[in-house]
Amino acid sequence: MVRVHADCRGGRSLRGRLPYNLPMTGHPEEPSESHFVLDRRAARQLDAAAIERLGMPGILLMEHAAIGIARVVDQMRVEAGLDAVTIVCGTGNNGGDGWAVARLLANQNIKVRVVNTGSARTGSDAAINEGIAQRMGVPISDATSLIQEKTTPLMSRKSAPWPDLASTVVVDAIFGIGLDRPLVEGEIRELIDFINRRAGIVVSVDVPSGLDADTGRPLGACIRADVTTTMAAPKLGMSNPDSVAWTGRIEVIDIGTPPDLLIEFGVATQSPLIEDDVRDAGPSAT
Numbered sequence: 001m002v003r004v005h006a007d008c009r010g011g012r013s014l015r016g017r018l019p020y021n022l023p024m025t026g027h028p029e030e031p032s033e034s035h036f037v038l039d040r041r042a043a044r045q046l047d048a049a050a051i052e053r054l055g056m057p058g059i060l061l062m063e064h065a066a067i068g069i070a071r072v073v074d075q076m077r078v079e080a081g082l083d084a085v086t087i088v089c090g091t092g093n094n095g096g097d098g099w100a101v102a103r104l105l106a107n108q109n110i111k112v113r114v115v116n117t118g119s120a121r122t123g124s125d126a127a128i129n130e131g132i133a134q135r136m137g138v139p140i141s142d143a144t145s146l147i148q149e150k151t152t153p154l155m156s157r158k159s160a161p162w163p164d165l166a167s168t169v170v171v172d173a174i175f176g177i178g179l180d181r182p183l184v185e186g187e188i189r190e191l192i193d194f195i196n197r198r199a200g201i202v203v204s205v206d207v208p209s210g211l212d213a214d215t216g217r218p219l220g221a222c223i224r225a226d227v228t229t230t231m232a233a234p235k236l237g238m239s240n241p242d243s244v245a246w247t248g249r250i251e252v253i254d255i256g257t258p259p260d261l262l263i264e265f266g267v268a269t270q271s272p273l274i275e276d277d278v279r280d281a282g283p284s285a286t
Contacts, residue, residue, distance in 0.1 A: 069101050090174040096130070099133045103129065117187075144187070183222070203226065203227050207230065229253050
């Protein structure tokens with residue numbers, strides 16, 4: 001568990017620090033200065049082991065992730081003096097995290113809406129959370145509507161204009177660690193470029209959409225986040241010093257998996273970007 005921090009998006013500086021702490025967990029045989037990171041394959045193996053070996057349902061891991069993400073998002077919203085949150089959801093598990101975060105924030109009477117890039121696969125954990133948010137009446141629009149806000153303000157179901165992106169915390173839940181193809185054209189690239197131009201504060205889920213989780217390099221268009229909430233451990237690409245221009249500060253989210261799985265699948269590193277001052281915003285934080 002680690003925290004990597006750099007408040008570098010657009011030269012802005014975020015106020016304050018998040019008050020969630022978790023002592024570093026590690027194998028007794030590992031030197032104390034070592035930290036664990038996960039590459040794309042290892043992150044999938046860790047999830048699979050939790051689900052198949054330990055019997056932890058995938059939707060349970062998603063809920064743990066969402067609780068931690070929601071705490072970070074709300075903390076940043078309060079610090080910035082903003083009233084609303086815009087969550088941009090993809091069609092996979094990254095988007096499923098976003099849908100769950102929308103529900104949790106709505107339950108706290110926080111003004112939240114979802115911008116949907118497409119429907120989640122039927123029967124998936126993401127689809128379950130999407131359906132719950134829909135039945136709760138969380139305001140939902142599509143990506144085209146968001147981009148059109150540069151000329152026409154989006155109207156909510158109650159016909160009240162939604163705040164401009166610069167006046168909300170934007171949660172990037174479009175793509176996660178699975179993305180391995182360049183984003184060079186199409187609506188998603190336009191959406192990412194629009195968020196980078198217009199958003200005031202951006203929180204990415206696991207990795208900024210468009211960033212290669214293994215190399216820390218952008219795959220064409222890439223979200224520039226103020227904070228990246230990454231699951232279980234930082235991703236291998238985050239040890240690339242250049243990645244901080246895209247990730248901003250890293251907040252590690254406890255998804256409820258035992259430390260032994262991180263030791264089994266993680267890679268020990270002594271990157272100079274990695275500090276012992278761990279920030280965790282998982283469900284156990286108070």
